[in-house]
């Protein structure tokens with residue numbers, strides 16, 4: 001089914017709506033096929049989750065996707081992980097019901113109707129930590145016995161480092177390394193946590209995976225993709241306009257998609273400068289209340305630094321006199337503020353330059369302050 005608007009701002013709807021990422025997809029496939037697990041890292045909203053679903057389409061094995069962003073402890077992990085595995089590898093109809101009952105020694109799975117799809121789905125409930133550990137063991141035993149090749153992607157994997165159960169990493173690592181038919185993708189956006197987890201010699205997952213750092217989509221690839229979708233719908237868009245869109249959105253996937261989504265929905269024929277200006281002010285208007293609330297969340301020094309970075313677009317030498325003087329910042333406060341801004345994910349480090357993490361907030365700050 002063709003979508004009314006080809007520029008997705010969430011989810012994955014198939015190859016047609018997904019720009020490029022051929023090299024990255026290939027890398028994922030060969031890494032997993034050769035028996036290694038993979039760690040996928042990028043800035044937020046760069047396209048990790050989309051890429052996982054895209055590469056699943058190319059795999060000839062069973063695939064499971066699980067997002068653990070909202071888990072805060074081992075029990076919640078086990079529930080979400082267990083449900084994802086059972087529901088994506090078994091169907092609640094027919095003979096697999098008995099097989100599923102046999103997987104779990106301590107808990108009793110049930111079936112409920114998924115309110116979103118209206119379809120029956122397996123449900124689990126766990127009452128305490130001991131039960132969680134036993135259930136996790138049952139799930140890994142099930143995976144071990146299942147002979148079929150399987151890929152499991154755990155998205156937002158950095159979450160496990162916040163669990164109060166500090167043994168989680170070691171526990172998962174020991175189960176995972178004993179699975180011969182299952183490969184894993186660990187994805188996330190908090191780079192320092194994930195790189196430490198997989199490259200610090202004292203940590204359980206040390207050097208156990210291949211890293212893939214996902215960067216922006218190449219400019220020409222993206223503009224060609226955008227142009228082809230406009231042209232398919234008989235809408236005309238010139239090269240300079242295409243260039244302006246991807247530049248303004250800093251080639252950051254989600255922001256390019258949202259910008260194009262809005263432009264596409266606002267015209268039946270040509271895209272011109274006037275329309276771009278209209279979309280930009282609409283974006284600002286929609287988000288202004290959030291942007292203004294950031295001002296209250298940050299200290300004056302942090303806000304001033306954020307504004308200065310926004311005005312510059314990107315800053316490689318944050319302590320350079322010229323930058324400090326232009327924006328009347330002091331070297332010591334900049335040192336402190338940049339750490340806080342990084343922790344709050346208000347700025348992102350791209351290569352060795354800082355920029356405002358939320359691209360549209362950066363544009364708004366540059367224009368309004």
Ligand SMILES: Nc1ncnc2c1ncn2[C@@H]1O[C@H](COP(=O)(O)OP(=O)(O)OP(=O)(O)O)[C@@H](O)[C@H]1O
Pocket residue numbers: 008009010011012017018019020021042043044045046047048049050051189217253254257
């Ligand atoms: N290659 C692509 N072509 C077109 N759209 C894409 C592509 N990759 C991702 N998108 C779209 O960009 C948006 C952000 O992508 P996605 O959610 O995959 O990013 P993410 O890195 O997982 O983000 P987060 O860190 O917030 O989880 C989504 O709307 C998605 O549909």
Ligand SMILES: [Mg+2]
Pocket residue numbers: 048049050155
């Ligand atoms: Mg994601």
